Amino acid sequence: MDNNDPAHPRANNGCRTADGVVKVKNGNGCIFSHDHRGINGDILPWKQPTPTVPPGEPVATDPDTECGLWFFRPRWLQSLANKKAFLAVFCLTSVLQGMYYTYFVSVLTTIEKLYQIPSKTTGIIMSATEIGQIGGALLLTYYGGQGHRPKWIACGMVIFAVASILCATPHFIFMDDSIVATRAGANVSGISRDHRQKLCHIADELVPHVARNYVDPTRDIHPVADALRTVSLCDSSDRSLNQNRITHVVLSVFFISLLFIGIGATAVYTLGIPYIDDNVATRESPLYFGITIGVRIFGPVFGFLLGSYCTSVYVNFPFETSNLSPGNPHWIGAWWLGVFIVGAALIVTAVPMMAFPRILPHQRYVPRVSSYRVQPPLELHRNGSGCPKHPQSAVQQPLIAAPTSTPALPSPVSPTRKHRNEKPALRDFPSAIRRLLKNEILLYRTASSVLHILPIAGLYTFLPKYLESQFQQTETNANMIVGFAGILVMGVGIFASGTFMRKFKPNARFVAKWIALSALAYSIGMGILMWVGCPLGEYVGLNANSKGSIYMPAACNSSCECKTGLFSPVCHEDVTYLSPCLAGCAKASGPDEQPNFSDCLCMNANTTITNGFCSLECNNLIWYIIIFSSFVLIHSTSEVGSMLLTLRCVESNDKALALGLIQFAIGLFGNVPCPIIYGAVVDSACLFWEDNCGEPGACRVYDPAKFRMVFHGVTAVIMFVAFLVDAVVWYKASSIHIHEEDDTPAVVTSGALPESESSV
Numbered sequence: 001m002d003n004n005d006p007a008h009p010r011a012n013n014g015c016r017t018a019d020g021v022v023k024v025k026n027g028n029g030c031i032f033s034h035d036h037r038g039i040n041g042d043i044l045p046w047k048q049p050t051p052t053v054p055p056g057e058p059v060a061t062d063p064d065t066e067c068g069l070w071f072f073r074p075r076w077l078q079s080l081a082n083k084k085a086f087l088a089v090f091c092l093t094s095v096l097q098g099m100y101y102t103y104f105v106s107v108l109t110t111i112e113k114l115y116q117i118p119s120k121t122t123g124i125i126m127s128a129t130e131i132g133q134i135g136g137a138l139l140l141t142y143y144g145g146q147g148h149r150p151k152w153i154a155c156g157m158v159i160f161a162v163a164s165i166l167c168a169t170p171h172f173i174f175m176d177d178s179i180v181a182t183r184a185g186a187n188v189s190g191i192s193r194d195h196r197q198k199l200c201h202i203a204d205e206l207v208p209h210v211a212r213n214y215v216d217p218t219r220d221i222h223p224v225a226d227a228l229r230t231v232s233l234c235d236s237s238d239r240s241l242n243q244n245r246i247t248h249v250v251l252s253v254f255f256i257s258l259l260f261i262g263i264g265a266t267a268v269y270t271l272g273i274p275y276i277d278d279n280v281a282t283r284e285s286p287l288y289f290g291i292t293i294g295v296r297i298f299g300p301v302f303g304f305l306l307g308s309y310c311t312s313v314y315v316n317f318p319f320e321t322s323n324l325s326p327g328n329p330h331w332i333g334a335w336w337l338g339v340f341i342v343g344a345a346l347i348v349t350a351v352p353m354m355a356f357p358r359i360l361p362h363q364r365y366v367p368r369v370s371s372y373r374v375q376p377p378l379e380l381h382r383n384g385s386g387c388p389k390h391p392q393s394a395v396q397q398p399l400i401a402a403p404t405s406t407p408a409l410p411s412p413v414s415p416t417r418k419h420r421n422e423k424p425a426l427r428d429f430p431s432a433i434r435r436l437l438k439n440e441i442l443l444y445r446t447a448s449s450v451l452h453i454l455p456i457a458g459l460y461t462f463l464p465k466y467l468e469s470q471f472q473q474t475e476t477n478a479n480m481i482v483g484f485a486g487i488l489v490m491g492v493g494i495f496a497s498g499t500f501m502r503k504f505k506p507n508a509r510f511v512a513k514w515i516a517l518s519a520l521a522y523s524i525g526m527g528i529l530m531w532v533g534c535p536l537g538e539y540v541g542l543n544a545n546s547k548g549s550i551y552m553p554a555a556c557n558s559s560c561e562c563k564t565g566l567f568s569p570v571c572h573e574d575v576t577y578l579s580p581c582l583a584g585c586a587k588a589s590g591p592d593e594q595p596n597f598s599d600c601l602c603m604n605a606n607t608t609i610t611n612g613f614c615s616l617e618c619n620n621l622i623w624y625i626i627i628f629s630s631f632v633l634i635h636s637t638s639e640v641g642s643m644l645l646t647l648r649c650v651e652s653n654d655k656a657l658a659l660g661l662i663q664f665a666i667g668l669f670g671n672v673p674c675p676i677i678y679g680a681v682v683d684s685a686c687l688f689w690e691d692n693c694g695e696p697g698a699c700r701v702y703d704p705a706k707f708r709m710v711f712h713g714v715t716a717v718i719m720f721v722a723f724l725v726d727a728v729v730w731y732k733a734s735s736i737h738i739h740e741e742d743d744t745p746a747v748v749t750s751g752a753l754p755e756s757e758s759s760v
Contacts, residue, residue: 011350051699065361069354081357083279086150087288089352090272091295093157096349097265097305100164100342101129103489105461106307106479107335109468114315114332115170115250115692115699118497121379123679124463128255130671132262134664140263141270141660142429146653147358156267157346163260164343170316171336180646187452198568198580199588200560200601219296238684239240244695262667265488270663274655277647279360283502287645289640291468297636299489300460303338304483308476310337327474329569329700376548432654441649441736444729446665449642451722452519454670455526455715458678460486464684466711469702471621472613485625486632494638501640501738508648508736510705511641516726518638519719525631533628533708534618540602541578542701552758557584565691565701567700572603578701644738645729681710 047204066073067081108122140152223318255355280288309681311333314322324331436442460482467478501511562581577583584601597609650658685707686699 009465010528017432017576034245048721062749065357065359067355067357068097069351077355078361080355081278081361083276083288083360086192086279086356086360088275089349089356089665090153090268090276093153093268093272093346093349093353094292094296095299096303096346097160097340098266098296098429099303099341100160100261102303102483103307103310103338104167104303104344106304106475106482107311107338108336108461108463109465109475110311110315112698114335116245116692117247118679118689119465119682119699120676120679123252123461123675123677126258126675127256128258129262129402130674131668132259132264133266133667133671134262136263136266136659137660137664137667138433139429140266140522141656141663142432143545143622146656149275149358149656150356151160151354153267153271154350155234155335156264156571158264160261160264161343161346161350163257163264164339164346165259168340168343169255170253174246175249175465181443181470198566199597200557200562200581200586203475216554226546244692247692249518264662268664270659271458271656273643273659275649279654283505286498286501286640286644289500289643290495290501293639293643294491294494294498295750297487297494300487301483301491304464304479304487306338308479308483310334311475314336327612329567330427333475347570353644367511426760433661434657436650439650439658440731441732442646442661444725444732445642445646445649445664448515448725448729449646449662449720449726450665450670451718452642453666454674454677455718455722457671458674458681459711459715461675462678462682462711466707467621469707471624472616473621481625483543489629489633489638494639497637498640500637503559505738506512508645508738509730510735511645511724511738512730512733515638515642515645516730518635519726520721521633522631522715523719523723525627526712526719529624529710529717530712532620532624533704534616534620535702537614537616538689539573539578539583540575557582560601561585563691565689565697567688567690568611569610570597570609572600572607572609574614576614577602577609579705580609619666645733645736646734648738677714678711682707682715685710 065081067077073334084592085096098205106422108119111117112119141158143152220717273289276292277285291653312326313334314320315332315334315336316322317334318339322331324332411658463482463486464475464478467473467481468475473481496738500506506514562579566579566581570580572583580588580597580600583597583603585597586601588595588597588598590596595611598606600607600609603609646662647655682702683699685702687703688699688701689696690698690700692698
């Protein structure tokens with residue numbers, strides 16, 4: 001006799017059938033039949049009847065499990081309606097979104113230099129992403145979590161893509177004006193006049209009139225020379241727009257774009273993760289989460305690599321080239337190119353995402369419920385065992401059912417189907433939120449997530465700038481270091497932890513303990529990095545004891561009228577002069593973009609000086625990379641366990657909303673203040689602000705010691721607080737069961753199981 005035959009004793013736990021009715025004995029001794037009536041006569045909701053298709057009749061299809069767009073649902077397309085195909089599209093989407101964030105970080109220095117924006121201001125603008133995330137997280141996950149999740153995700157992708165492309169529009173609107181203001185006359189008419197602004201010279205008889213009309217003497221040390229330069233740079237007739245006006249418009253465009261990017265990005269994470277969790281076996285969840293989060297890490301890596309490439313391409317590509325090298329302080333890279341590429345790729349990827357069904361067919365496992373729950377009251381039945389008193393409100397328990405050899409028809413009275421067709425009501429939203437807020441472990445997990453994200457996001461936002469300043473790396477090299485030594489190493493740790501959890505199945509307390517210890521290790525690592533860096537080189541033109549860029553005249557250039565805030569560094573004998581004027585240079589010759597300065601009063605005759613900063617003899621970069629990568633690897637191994645703890649401490653229908661609540665908290669308390677806090681930290685270490693028509697522009701020189709100590713110190717302190725919160729979760733985690741499949745058998749909802757069901 002076939003084991004799959006309903007009459008076989010194994011198919012119903014040793015109970016025999018009578019008159020075609022299969023009676024199954026559960027662990028409590030309750031007797032069930034296919035009509036779901038126990039001996040006490042109650043209707044039990046564990047499993048509905050499974051009608052079969054008579055031979056020769058067509059098989060009815062469930063539109064909720066069909067793959068396609070609108071009326072385009074060909075049979076060949078249905079083979080793609082599986083968890084592996086969704087995982088591939090979902091991972092590609094996550095990679096593209098991750099690329100955008102780190103790409104934008106990688107071009108921040110270029111944007112600040114081009115549009116004269118302080119780091120604190122860019123931090124405020126970047127928090128617009130989190131404002132959008134806050135606004136959309138809860139309602140989006142409440143409605144989308146109970147609706148057609150792939151379509152909600154696809155709509156979020158389209159919003160993200162359009163906003164990303166919108167972010168590139170300032171380049172096309174203000175291309176000429178911003179570049180002329182930044183490169184100080186390179187490749188434009190009047191090149192000799194712009195060179196004169198950098199040189200040592202004595203003002204003529206027209207200076208007093210200019211100084212009276214254009215200069216605020218309270219701001220400038222040398223109002224005469226500053227007046228001449230203010231007129232030429234800020235009030236010339238060939239400039240159609242004022243730099244301040246350009247900056248304000250650019251910031252507005254960025255803010256609006258990032259706001260909608262935050263709204264669109266929320267759907268992918270908060271809806272995609274529960275969709276995967278509902279369609280894979282419990283034993284496979286750690287592996288799938290490891291793949292999902294691990295592949296997602298490649299997005300930031302590719303974002304930094306794309307940033308490295310785009311910043312090495314001239315900003316006016318493909319219409320104009322430049323003789324400057326990317327290492328030149330006046331180089332402007334094609335910052336706009338990457339956001340355009342990412343936006344276009346997301347639009348293309350949204351099409352297959354929208355085609356996935358509401359529920360994947362061949363779902364082998366019923367949606368899992370929380371192991372952190374209270375069982376319903378029990379009532380003693382005739383057989384003396386306890387069964388739920390109110391089965392209709394009981395927690396759903398899986399039941400072993402025999403697979404049929406013929407396809408199954410969807411039941412018209414299936415509670416699962418009925419639940420899918422019910423639209424979420426707004427009046428139920430407050431009660432759903434209250435239910436989550438009463439979950440103590442979820443609240444601690446939310447606080448932990450905020451405290452983990454805040455320092456890591458802040459660190460990675462300004463890490464390229466830190467490497468440029470601390471170790472004199474070019475923008476391209478800094479982005480590549482962050483991509484490989486930071487983000488890629490993180491992906492390795494996530495993959496390894498997912499594989500470990502699938503193989504060894506650690507309990508919740510072990511997972512919570514490891515999360516806490518990894519946070520402590522990361523905090524210690526940041527404390528160590530406070531002492532790994534390079535010293536400040538020798539500069540002329542700034543005061544290391546001052547917060548601002550105060551000009552300190554030397555004897556050799558005391559007769560020169562040098563402007564405060566003029567930035568055009570030159571090097572001579574390991575001393576960096578922030579402008580040729582400070583070196584006492586009176587002449588300029590050679591190519592427009594790489595001029596040679598001569599007749600310099602602060603050095604011997606016939607001495608040539610080089611453009612750019614002086615190189616610094618410091619070999620600590622390799623040690624910084626090794627230490628940083630090691631602690632990033634340790635901390636990244638907690639990502640998969642963190643996700644599993646969150647999903648297993650709530651009921652199945654609350655998973656999306658729980659992730660939405662965490663995203664809401666991360667946005668409000670983590671990502672919104674994060675760039676503002678770290679932007680202020682970075683600006684506090686600034687020694688030289690470039691002048692922007694009388695106002696401070698971008699910071700060009702940082703105090704490396706202060707930058708190093710404050711940057712890593714703030715990160716270490718916040719991560720230590722995260723460790724304390726994780727310790728509380730560690731103490732309370734015994735009530736969570738991560739691997740429930742050992743105790744709850746599976747339900748087969750279709751005839752033939754997919755091939756390699758347990759494989760990736």
